[in-house]
Amino acid sequence: MIVSYHHVLILAGLLFLTGMFCLVTRRNLIMMVLGLEIMLNASAVAFVGAALQWRHLDGQAMAIFIIAVAAAEVSIGLGLIVWIYRRTGTVDAGCIETDACRID
Amino acid sequence: MTIYSILFYVLAAVILASTVMAVSRRNMVHAVIYLVFSFFGSALLFYLFGAPLLAALEVIIYAGAIMILFLFIVMMLRMEGIEERLFPLRQWLPAMGVCFVYGLVLVLLITADTTGTAPMTAAAVDPSTFGQFLFQRHWLAIEIVSMLLLIALVGVLRLGKDAGKKPEREGEVRS
Numbered sequence: 148m149i150v151s152y153h154h155v156l157i158l159a160g161l162l163f164l165t166g167m168f169c170l171v172t173r174r175n176l177i178m179m180v181l182g183l184e185i186m187l188n189a190s191a192v193a194f195v196g197a198a199l200q201w202r203h204l205d206g207q208a209m210a211i212f213i214i215a216v217a218a219a220e221v222s223i224g225l226g227l228i229v230w231i232y233r234r235t236g237t238v239d240a241g242c243i244e245t246d247a248c249r250i251d
Numbered sequence: 252m253t254i255y256s257i258l259f260y261v262l263a264a265v266i267l268a269s270t271v272m273a274v275s276r277r278n279m280v281h282a283v284i285y286l287v288f289s290f291f292g293s294a295l296l297f298y299l300f301g302a303p304l305l306a307a308l309e310v311i312i313y314a315g316a317i318m319i320l321f322l323f324i325v326m327m328l329r330m331e332g333i334e335e336r337l338f339p340l341r342q343w344l345p346a347m348g349v350c351f352v353y354g355l356v357l358v359l360l361i362t363a364d365t366t367g368t369a370p371m372t373a374a375a376v377d378p379s380t381f382g383q384f385l386f387q388r389h390w391l392a393i394e395i396v397s398m399l400l401l402i403a404l405v406g407v408l409r410l411g412k413d414a415g416k417k418p419e420r421e422g423e424v425r426s
Contacts, residue, residue: 149255149299152367158263160357162270164350169274171346177279177325181286184317185270188293191309199300199371204384207302207376208392211385214305214312215396219403221317225324226407232328 155196162189176231176238180224187217255373258299266292279325283318290314301375304382 166185173179191210198206232238266289273285294309361367386393 149253149371149373150259151370153361153364154259154263156361156364156367157357158267160353160361161267164353164357165267165270165274167353168346168350171349172342173274174342175279177321177328178274178282181282181321182274184313185274185286185289188290188313191305192293192296195297195300195302195305196371198302199374200367202374204376204381205388207305207381208385208389210297210302210305211308212392212396214308215400218312218317219399221320222403222407223410225320226410228324229328230410230413238328238330 149199152196152200155200156193159189159193159196162186162192174240176228176240177225179240180221180228183224184217184221187213187220255299256370259296262292262296262299265289266296279330280322283321283325286321287314287318290318301373302381303375304378307378 163186166182166189169182169185170179173182191213194206194209194213196206198204198210228238231243235243237243269285269288269292273282273289276282276285290309290313294306294314297303297309298306
């Protein structure tokens with residue numbers, strides 16, 4: 148007997164919350180993509196837990212697709228970050244549009 | 252309280268602690284290393300939930316390929332110029348608002364759900380069974396995902412080709 152599915156959902160929700168907090172508060176583009184990765188991983192944890200709860204393999208299939216989408220997303224995101232860095236010389240989301248890099 | 256539930260709580264504590272440490276690091280190399288620990292914990296959690304193939308894929312793709320890609324980019328770009336305040340004051344209010352609404356929805360959803368209170372019984376699925384299920388029932392989705400990966404490859408190649416060119420307005424380049 149493992150724990151109830153509620154605890155799995157709480158764990159996945161807290162992981163998702165951490166990733167979202169990282170995405171909203173950090174200004175470094177690489178850290179923002181890292182937050183997206185955390186959020187995708189949290190949803191995969193929830194799906195695998197659901198697959199065990201309802202004894203259905205569809206949840207694990209969804210988790211495999213989430214991993215594939217995360218791989219595609221991170222390659223495109225990091226390619227864009229390198230492109231932005233070459234064009235503007237910064238990876239700070241606050242300094243791409245404006246000239247002055249304000250630090251508050 | 253069986254050995255499985257103790258394992259689950261230990262793994263959950265490790266995953267949450269390493270993720271919070273990763274999010275709050277200023278040095279991005281440390282953040283990536285903490286996140287590798289978090290993904291190893293997730294892989295063990297998948298194994299506990301009876302998905303050995305997904306556990307292997309999590310270690311290979313997430314902790315292996317994706318995090319190494321992050322480490323590569325972090326070391327390739329020069330970051331000395333960035334004096335980032337870790338959590339800027341202007342971003343606290345939207346972050347707190349988003350987190351509050353999200354936490355409220357999470358609590359409401361979990362209390363409204365009555366089917367998930369019983370403990371789950373342990374089960375495991377063979378990688379071969381899972382692979383046959385995947386290719387019999389979801390073959391179209393597999394094809395779509397492979398097309399997505401191909402499109403991502405082509406897009407990154409195109410971006411990389413463009414990045415070699417100088418920007419048109421030389422005055423806008425900051426060093």
